[in-house]
Amino acid sequence: MKEGFRQSMAWLHTWSGLLVGWVLFAMFATGTSAYFREDITLWMKPELHQAQTHAVAPAEVAERAAARLQAVGDKSPRWFISLPDAQDPTARITWAPAPAPKGDKAPKNQRRRFDSETIDPATGEPMAKARQTRGGDFLYRFHFDLHYMPAIWARWIVGVCAMFMLVAIISGIITHRRIFSDFFTFRPRKGQRSWLDGHNATAVLALPFHLMITYTGLVTLMFMYMPWGTQSAYKGDEKTFFAEVFPSSAGDAKPSGERVALAPLGPMVAQAMAHWQGTPPGRITVNQPNDANATVIMTRQGGSTVSHKQPVMRFNGATGALLGTSGDELSGAMQTHGVLYGLHVASFATPFIRPLFFLCGLAGCAMVGTGLLLWAVKERQKHAKALAKGGRVSFGLRLVDGLNIGAVAGVPLAIAAYFWANRLLAVDLPDRQAAEIAWFFKAWGFVAVLGLIRPTRGLWQVLLVLIGLAFGLIPVLNAFTTSTHLGVTLLNGPWPVAAFDLTVLGLGLLFLFSAWMLHKHQPKPKASKVAAQRKATAAKTAAPAPTTVAAPQADKPAPSRGQPFLDGDGLAEAQGS
Structure with missing residues (x-):
């Protein structure tokens, strides 16, 4: 505590958020979609779109x-x-x-x-x-059960991450002394300052929601995380306890x-x-x-x-x-x-409150994502001089950059791939719902591998465009594969199908806008410095080096292929690092 209480909280806020931030982003993204899991399931079963509604x-x-x-x-x-x-x-x-006939012994651990x-x-x-699909239930279960692992392990992992999240939120409130005034301030094209402003704005915008959703998430599994009270009161008889609590x-x-x-x-x-x-x-x-x-x-x-x-x-x-x-x-x-x-x-939510919960969930995704990117931007600026001289980023920073791409870009693309698989896979495909889920993880794994291989600004731009198209073209895909497209559902329903198409279209436009903004604000080297460097290079090759005082070098060499580039106006990238 030599640095002071607030500075200690800043350290705690940074690391409690960073170490589990990638899992938290996946939890927030899939959990946010679960507010409309019934609507997602209905969209993913087009055979039921003509159900009687009277x-x-x-x-x-x-x-x-x-x-x-x-x-x-x-x-x-x-x-x-x-x-x-x-x-x-x-x-x-x-x-x-x-029940199985007497004498017929089913294999152990085989769930019927x-x-x-x-x-x-x-x-x-x-x-x-209807076609076989897990629909919105898969996304709902994934946000606390994960997949391809025992549920008990997944719930412990999710619980630990939620505890870290709660610590990060409380320490963040303590750290940011002017957090509410900063909410009304956004300074674009200011590098680290811009990312911090965005992080503060999305955090404060739905701060009560973030605190509520994190704490109540722990409460939902409290009997697993803290079983000692019930074990003591019921002498280990859990069946009696659950029969009384959940009749x-x-x-x-x-x-x-x-x-x-x-x-x-x-x-x-x-x-x-x-x-x-x-x-x-x-x-x-x-x-x-x-x-x-x-x-x-x-x-x-x-x-x-x-x-x-x-x-x-x-x-x-x-x-x-x-x-x-x-x-x-x-x-x-x-x-x-x-x-x-x-x-x-949000089982009580009306059709007007549920979208508000959904928007707060999106703000939570933005809060976690900007927090992860903010750490990488701050770390690069600490090594600005070394990077400007042609140095390489550290293994830790490169790993964080790759994991950021894998989580922040990989999870949205995986969700979009899940919806595309629902329409493109054969309806009578054996074990079809498992095949849909497999495409979710294939898309996610593909992005994660790309991010670890080459975590550059250019890859961010490509992935944002790809995600935008993947979401934005879902209504077009629906129009080609079913008869309940927007031209029909907006006039005659079913309204959940129309709402789904409009939502993914809006998300697609949002990602495309983000890609355009990233391209628009791409930092460019100043022309004067480029000309000075070229002139100095030409002079060196045309004449022998003087024995007197050497000509001054440019303050910052222009980036070239294979060299790192850093600029305060946007995300820095290390080409070839």
């Missing part, structure tokens, strides 16, 4: 869904029914695989997949077979073996809506259907409150009698956890 009573939808489940999964031990809502006009049914269908709420019939996911008694017809779901839905003042269930879980021990669990549809925890009603599946309710009145701790969780996932 209102159907929730009780009728539940009855039709149950009838369909009786036809396709009557031996299943568990059913799930997702009722239509404002974001998804379709209904979805999911059923667990039937659930089956699912999307049905028309008006008829209960399955809709046109909708609790298991039920084993099947009795006595087959009893499932009671109609319509009256149960009507009773639940009356109890919840007209709010319908969002999810219905049927445990042990067609058995004497069957139970039906109805969870209220979200959006009516900020809290993510919704009340639950339990019914006897054989008789339809109400067994009990839970969650109508939560304890202070439960309500706090539910509100913080709800703030993170």
